[in-house]
Amino acid sequence: MRHAISVLVENKAGVLARIANLFSARGYNIDSLAVGETEDPTISRMTIIVRGDERILEQIEKQLNKLVDVIRVSDFLETEHLERDLILIKVTADKNSRLEIMQIVDIFRAKIVDVGSNSVIIEMTGNEEKIKAFVEIVKPFGIKEMVRTGIVAMGRGNK
Amino acid sequence: MKKTGAQILIESLLKEKVEVVFGIPGGVFLPTFDVLYDSPLRFILTRHEQGAAHMAEGYSRASGRIGVCFATSGPGATNLVTGLANANMDSIPMIAITAQVATNLIGNDAFQEADITGITRPVTKHNYLVKDVRDLARTIKEAFYIAQTGRPGPVLIDLPVDVQKAECEFSYPAQVDIRSYRPNYQGHPGQIKKAADLINQAQKPVLYIGGGVITSGAHKEIMALAEKAQLPVIWTLMGIGAFPSAHDLSLGMVGMHGTYSANHATQKSDLIIAVGARFDDRVTGRLDKFAPGAKVIHVDIDPTSISKNIKVDVPIVGDARIIVGELVKLVAKKTKMTDWHKQIEIWKKDFPLTYKKDSKLRAQYVIEQICEITKGNGIITTEVGQNQMWSTQFFKYKTPRSFISSGGLGTMGYGFPAAIGAKVACPDRVVFDIAGDGSIQMNIQELATAVQNKIPVKVAILNNGYLGMVRQWQQLFYKRRYSGTVLSSGNPDFVKVAEAYGAVGIRVEKKSDVRAAIQKAIKIDKPVFLDFKIESEENVFPMVPAGAALDEILQGVA
Ligand SMILES: Cc1ncc(C[n+]2csc(CCOP(=O)(O)OP(=O)(O)O)c2C)c(N)n1
Numbered sequence: 001m002r003h004a005i006s007v008l009v010e011n012k013a014g015v016l017a018r019i020a021n022l023f024s025a026r027g028y029n030i031d032s033l034a035v036g037e038t039e040d041p042t043i044s045r046m047t048i049i050v051r052g053d054e055r056i057l058e059q060i061e062k063q064l065n066k067l068v069d070v071i072r073v074s075d076f077l078e079t080e081h082l083e084r085d086l087i088l089i090k091v092t093a094d095k096n097s098r099l100e101i102m103q104i105v106d107i108f109r110a111k112i113v114d115v116g117s118n119s120v121i122i123e124m125t126g127n128e129e130k131i132k133a134f135v136e137i138v139k140p141f142g143i144k145e146m147v148r149t150g151i152v153a154m155g156r157g158n159k
Numbered sequence: 160m161k162k163t164g165a166q167i168l169i170e171s172l173l174k175e176k177v178e179v180v181f182g183i184p185g186g187v188f189l190p191t192f193d194v195l196y197d198s199p200l201r202f203i204l205t206r207h208e209q210g211a212a213h214m215a216e217g218y219s220r221a222s223g224r225i226g227v228c229f230a231t232s233g234p235g236a237t238n239l240v241t242g243l244a245n246a247n248m249d250s251i252p253m254i255a256i257t258a259q260v261a262t263n264l265i266g267n268d269a270f271q272e273a274d275i276t277g278i279t280r281p282v283t284k285h286n287y288l289v290k291d292v293r294d295l296a297r298t299i300k301e302a303f304y305i306a307q308t309g310r311p312g313p314v315l316i317d318l319p320v321d322v323q324k325a326e327c328e329f330s331y332p333a334q335v336d337i338r339s340y341r342p343n344y345q346g347h348p349g350q351i352k353k354a355a356d357l358i359n360q361a362q363k364p365v366l367y368i369g370g371g372v373i374t375s376g377a378h379k380e381i382m383a384l385a386e387k388a389q390l391p392v393i394w395t396l397m398g399i400g401a402f403p404s405a406h407d408l409s410l411g412m413v414g415m416h417g418t419y420s421a422n423h424a425t426q427k428s429d430l431i432i433a434v435g436a437r438f439d440d441r442v443t444g445r446l447d448k449f450a451p452g453a454k455v456i457h458v459d460i461d462p463t464s465i466s467k468n469i470k471v472d473v474p475i476v477g478d479a480r481i482i483v484g485e486l487v488k489l490v491a492k493k494t495k496m497t498d499w500h501k502q503i504e505i506w507k508k509d510f511p512l513t514y515k516k517d518s519k520l521r522a523q524y525v526i527e528q529i530c531e532i533t534k535g536n537g538i539i540t541t542e543v544g545q546n547q548m549w550s551t552q553f554f555k556y557k558t559p560r561s562f563i564s565s566g567g568l569g570t571m572g573y574g575f576p577a578a579i580g581a582k583v584a585c586p587d588r589v590v591f592d593i594a595g596d597g598s599i600q601m602n603i604q605e606l607a608t609a610v611q612n613k614i615p616v617k618v619a620i621l622n623n624g625y626l627g628m629v630r631q632w633q634q635l636f637y638k639r640r641y642s643g644t645v646l647s648s649g650n651p652d653f654v655k656v657a658e659a660y661g662a663v664g665i666r667v668e669k670k671s672d673v674r675a676a677i678q679k680a681i682k683i684d685k686p687v688f689l690d691f692k693i694e695s696e697e698n699v700f701p702m703v704p705a706g707a708a709l710d711e712i713l714q715g716v717a
């Protein structure tokens with residue numbers, strides 16, 4: 001099962017290593033990891049996307065909670081929530097293809113943020129599926145480089 | 160007034176009421192050792208940092224206070240790793256202070272640099288690298304707090320040499336407040352009520368207790384609960400001493416080398432009340448056949464221990480003493496002997512712990528005599544192997560903190576330094592390390608520490624000429640192919656070793672000499688090695704083979 005786990009931590013050295021350890025010690029790969037300050041600069045939020053056995057993940061989440069520097073752990077598995085990832089993608093674009101690329105960018109509500117002589121850089125945000133669909137569509141033009149920020153997640157509503 | 164980091168460290172330790180520190184200095188630790196020189200702190204120079212760590216742990220376990228060890232950067236610090244891992248597995252509070260190269264050299268492969276916070280992250284409860292002297296006092300305060308609260312454990316502080324020399328104003332914080340660390344002690348009242356109901360309805364309950372009972376000081380409450388609800392009591396290796404072995408309700412240790420009655424009672428029970436125990440695989444045997452008819456109540460301070468191996472019906476997170484105290488109020492008083500108690504009596508009578516009582520010198524006899532002669536009041540530490548298991552079986556423990564043994568990690572070489580630490584903590588008690596001839600050689604150099612510091616511990620070496628426990632497995636499961644387990648021709652003369660260090664050595668070859676030798680050893684006010692030449696191919700029974708269910712017991716010979 002795919003889990004989006006949100007972890008509020010002290011914004012300190014060593015915290016990321018401690019958290020990463022809990023996954024790596026079990027041979028678990030983290031699919032995506034995003035870390036950043038919250039509204040309180042002494043607190044960071046990590047969003048971790050990971051797949052694995054339910055029992056083991058439950059155990060990892062309990063152990064995350066136990067780490068001295070971890071303030072709170074929430075798993076979005078059963079919570080309505082939004083997920084967003086930001087991607088920068090450099091696509092080959094010559095005179096012939098540029099127009100077509102611009103149309104696709106429009107449809108996906110993406111943005112061209114840089115234009116070179118034979119390539120463009122496109123910025124897009126969205127959830128995993130949308131990004132995957134977009135990447136598939138621009139692939140035939142030739143992807144030179146691609147970078148993602150990692151998925152961030154937030155529960156919906158007042159909670 | 161301004162103080163240096165080194166002064167702040169030593170004064171903070173004194174504020175924490177630390178009386179003794181075990182360790183070894185080194186180049187980058189010099190500023191601190193200079194302050195230590197005329198401080199009231201007692202420093203015990205060990206011969207290996209692993210020894211220092213185990214001594215600090217032994218000190219914690221015997222006293223209920225907290226042991227402290229020092230090691231220098233690089234190899235000094237890495238030598239602590241086994242000791243930290245050991246304390247971490249057994250949830251024993253301990254503080255390790257390591258010196259580090261100067262902050263501007265960290266990460267440069269400087270001489271004797273090791274990333275000790277990185278290395279020890281998985282084997283400590285928490286650790287710190289202090290880069291600014293102004294953070295030092297608060298860090299020490301936090302470290303002591305974290306090590307001793309919640310589920311206790313070792314905390315390491317890495318202190319670069321320039322931070323030891325840097326100055327700042329010193330005031331030791333009165334309190335700690337760590338927003339991300341607030342252990343929960345009070346159990347949920349609804350859950351406690353549910354647990355009490357289950358206990359009141361149970362026909363075949365067992366009370367299964369572990370190290371958490373000793374940590375939280377819940378032994379009186381456990382006694383009250385067991386007696387009020389007439390609960391048969393079984394324990395883990397870490398729980399030994401939390402309930403008196405000689406009590407009518409005692410069944411003994413459960414698990415691989417547990418008693419027949421404890422294992423059978425567990426398997427046939429309809430309710431297991433686990434307190435401060437974590438259903439380790441050495442306890443449960445084959446998981447899918449573990450106690451098939453039992454509901455489980457699990458009281459533990461650590462939520463990660465609950466439902467980790469065994470599915471729990473009533474989890475209660477919190478402090479054992481508080482929660483068991485509440486349970487005592489809610490359970491119904493029972494007096495009459497039920498069928499369950501009668502069945503248990505039969506198991507106890509028909510399958511007691513025993514061994515061949517002939518004229519040969521056997522390990523079990525030696526341990527029984529140590530128990531008798533010390534009237535069960537000694538502190539016993541053990542090494543790992545057969546010596547450890549026999550020590551769980553043939554010494555009748557009466558009180559908590561009397562049995563000190565490496566449970567989770569199974570560290571050979573633990574018992575001797577742990578005994579030294581225990582004796583420093585409890586100078587008035589007789590302290591015996593029950594050792595194997597293999598294990599004792601893993602930290603034998605600490606005899607120098609014991610001699611130099613006049614710490615009169617006694618070591619009963621059960622000398623069978625083998626890495627006995629491994630040999631036992633080879634005998635039972637690998638057709639007696641004793642691959643890599645023969646020690647005999649390489650063993651030193653332990654009596655001469657003792658004498659070479661300025662301690663006393665006594666060799667015992669005959670059963671009839673055992674008692675006199677033990678009595679003599681206790682009278683001598685020096686460290687003593689007793690070299691018992693025991694039957695070499697004796698096995699530990701009963702035994703549940705790895706992967707078998709708890710009641711699939713090999714009884715062995717009686
Ligand atoms: C540091 C360490 N290395 C290896 C082992 C594996 N091991 C477990 S018991 C044992 C034999 C111990 O021999 P000895 O100390 O003579 O005790 P005996 O079983 O003979 O009483 C070994 C090698 C261990 N537990 N710890």
Ligand SMILES: [Mg+2]
Binds near residue numbers: 622
């Ligand atoms: Mg041996």
